[in-house]
Amino acid sequence: MQATASIAISERIQEQTDETPLDAPERAEMVRRLFQEHNRALVGFLVARLQSEAEAHDVAQEAYVRLLQLEQASAVSFLRAHLFTxxxxxxIDRIRKRQVRERNSPQQFFEELLTRPGPDRTAMAQEELEMIKDALRELPEKCRRAFMLHVFGGHSVQEIAVQMQLTDRMIRHYVARAMAVCRQRLDDAEAG
Structure with a gap:
């Protein structure tokens, strides 16, 4: 029965011209069938890329939503291929965002700072630490406190938000701002 429905959908797609939009119920039925027939394969494909089943389900759901938004038959003539694309x-967008977050994490920044090899590492690290302390002193109190709790205290953003009675978003903003100031101070010292 499922194969018959797929054939009917395929025939309906082939009947469409490039200029004839599909109506919402037809689009919804096509996407429903795709979900039934290919969701397991799609989620498996995404888990392999994202290394996270939860993210794979989120991305799959977003892909179905985008597929539902298509109006032209030319855009849906190869629904399964288009869904996977x-x-x-x-x-890929999720992976890039994850990489940016990881690259800009405070833990990675300080790990690099404290593990530089070389005989003069201790002197350089002390000098850089003093520059960072100076930079942090120039920040507003809430920003400095959020940064210190997160980086040196090891508290999560959520814990700090509760403790400081602020939103998670505000704490992330404070930590990112402090990181930017510290990085800029070190970059200026390196350039100068």
């Missing part, structure tokens, strides 16, 4: 692109 959409999902693959969304997965």
């Amino acid at each position: 959409i999902a693959g692109n969304l997965a």
Whole structure:
């Protein structure tokens, strides 16, 4: 029965011209069938890329939503391929965002600072630490406190938000701002 429905959908797609939009119920039915027939494969494809089942399900859902938004038959003539293309692109976006977050994490920044090799590392690290302390002193109290609790205290953003009675978003903003100031101070010292 499922194969018959797929054939009917394929025939309906082939009947469409490039200029004839599909109506919402037809689009919804096509996407529903795709979900039934290919969701397991799609989620497996995304898990392999994202290394996270939860993220894979999120991206799959977003891909189905985007597929539902298509109006032209030319855009849906190869629905399964288009679904996997959409999902693959969304997965790449997620991976890039994850890499940016990891690259800008305070823990990584200080790990690099404290593990530089060389005989003069201790003197350089002490000098850099003093520059960072000076930079942090120039920040507003809440910003400095959030940064210190997160980086040196090891508290999560959520814990700090509760403790400081602020939103998670504000704490992330404070930590990112402090990181930017510290990085800029070190970059200026290196350039000068």
